[in-house]
Amino acid sequence: MVTVNMEVLGHDERGIYYPESKRIIIYLDRHECLEDILSTIQHELIHAAVEDQNLDDDQEEKLIYAMAWADYHI
Numbered sequence: 422m423v424t425v426n427m428e429v430l431g432h433d434e435r436g437i438y439y440p441e442s443k444r445i446i447i448y449l450d451r452h453e454c455l456e457d458i459l460s461t462i463q464h465e466l467i468h469a470a471v472e473d474q475n476l477d478d479d480q481e482e483k484l485i486y487a488m489a490w491a492d493y494h495i
């Protein structure tokens with residue numbers, strides 16, 4: 422099971438997924454509104470969902486980007 426934790430102040434990232442602990446951390450200070458936070462949670466959950474697919478970081482980012490914009494391409 423993946424857990425999601427929120428931290429008020431963070432690093433340069435908006436969120437990060439740690440596969441070894443199956444933990445997502447969302448840095449609230451890097452977001453402007455609730456929808457923005459939800460989008461980052463979704464992004465990190467997709468990282469968790471595809472971690473067993475042997476994709477490198479760049480492939481995962483491209484996949485998540487394509488999924489985020491898929492509705493607009495149909």
Ligand SMILES: [Zn+2]
Pocket residue numbers: 464468482485
């Ligand atoms: Zn990412």
